[in-house]
Amino acid sequence: MDTTIARASRVSLSRPLPNPWPVLSGMSVARSARSLPLCKPATTTLGTSCDTVSKVPFMTELNSCAQSAELTRRDSLLLLFSMALGDKAMAAEGPAAVKVGFLRHYKPFSYRDANGRPLGFDFDVASRVCELLQLRMDPVLDSLEGLAQRVKSGEIAWLGNQLLTTPENRRRFDFVRPAYASIQLSAVQHEDDDRDFLSLEDLLGKRLGVLAGTGVEEQARAVLGKTVKAYEHIENALHDLSHQRLDLVLEENLIADYHIRALRLPLKVAAPFAAPMTVGLGVRKGDREMQEKLSQTLQSMLKDGSLSRISEKWFGYDVSRSRVSHTASH
Known part of the structure; x- marks a missing residue:
């Protein structure tokens, strides 16, 4: 049972991704457009000419100028069209996906409902983290041992459940601060x-x-x-x-x-019955960049009120603040 594994040594009673940018086909059009002759206003009273200003423009020069102008306009339209297609492709692709690991039987923090849909307080917190990082979360539910191996191999970016910062866990993960829930x-x-x-x-x-x-x-x-x-x-x-x-x-x-x-x-x-537990999200050892990103995002959630709203949904109060003695309201 994953909950038992996760919490078997949790307490001691003796202690009081960047998004890929597609290559636009219009870039080659843009390069070819730069090599075309450009028309510019003439300094004479005889209208426009091409690169060589002539007081009496010949028909061949005027035709050349018109063709150049026409090609430039056409190529510009092609460039704009291809860029628009590229923007639509990027929008359709959406945010980059990131895999986040969760304990599979750890209610109310992470679990599946009767329809197999992942739910939980930690799941909602991680979803908000990904939203702020402009990522699309791909949840992976497994045992603690399975998740530890996935984090180590880089298959998942971080562990979405807060774990005790025990010596054993410190050997397997680096931890993110601040902790967003007071556990005791x-x-x-x-x-x-x-x-x-x-x-x-x-x-x-x-x-x-x-x-x-x-x-x-x-x-x-x-x-x-x-x-x-x-x-x-x-x-x-x-x-x-x-x-x-x-x-x-x-x-x-x-x-x-x-x-x-x-x-x-x-x-x-x-x-x-014991001092508050020191907990945190687990990331791969040495992944300072991810550790810092998650830390900054959690601090933003503590400030913008989103963590408090998620807490109210699951527990009826803000769990980032210690509250160990109260009677449930009915």
């Missing part, structure tokens, strides 16, 4: 529960729900033992908590926020 492991409680749970020791004898196969499960079992219940899908743990079959669920604040809001559960994200 937090306690999730029933909205009527006023108890404070600030550490695993506070949960001795209590029923705790966690996502199966994660570092959180491993650390919680080491302290609490059999009172820890692991779930394949965190939505099921939140459902049990809403019916008070659990005392607490530990989950990342944004994932909990999304499900509480989407499922209209009587729950709240309460006290943080």
Whole structure:
């Protein structure tokens, strides 16, 4: 399960393209037009002449001048016509495509709906990034290991999900700053529960729900033992908590926020269980140009309000600002 792989070592409870320009066929016309004789106004009262000014223009000179003028006009029209066709071809071609990688089972950040259409908060953020960079996004959904290999080979330009900047991930990616979402492991409680749970020791004898196969499960079992219940899908743990079959669920604040809001559960994200996680978009090692472009674009999104609008769509508030304790509105 990709979500499990991505988050297996995410937290520690102990720490409080340029667009191609087509070659225009009219360029050869333009070059040939430059070699044609040009007509210019004569300085005599006898009208126009060609390069040699004559007081009495001969018919051959006038014919030559007329033919030159006619060829010049025709070639100019051909040049303009070919340039217009080139502009239309460029418009039809559209922006250059760029491949962006996403975890395939990482709701609400990146996933596919029932029709196979890619969705998610990170997907929408990356779409806006590509819009500002005048690129057309070609999403690639894969496991974390598969995406890491694709980034390394240059098949995809960057990883559209924010990852923890762990030593392992730093060996595989360079990271983009700023991070656009504040992510923190937090306690999730029933909205009527006023108890404070600030550490695993506070949960001795209590029923705790966690996502199966994660570092959180491993650390919680080491302290609490059999009172820890692991779930394949965190939505099921939140459902049990809403019916008070659990005392607490530990989950990342944004994932909990999304499900509480989407499922209209009587729950709240309460006290943080760890310090905010350091995260960022991953790019190929040494790709400073892409790193800088993405950094500047994310800063633009933070300023122009587009990131806030995407956040409101998925979570109901601006996730670029830490908000770890609130009750869901119904």
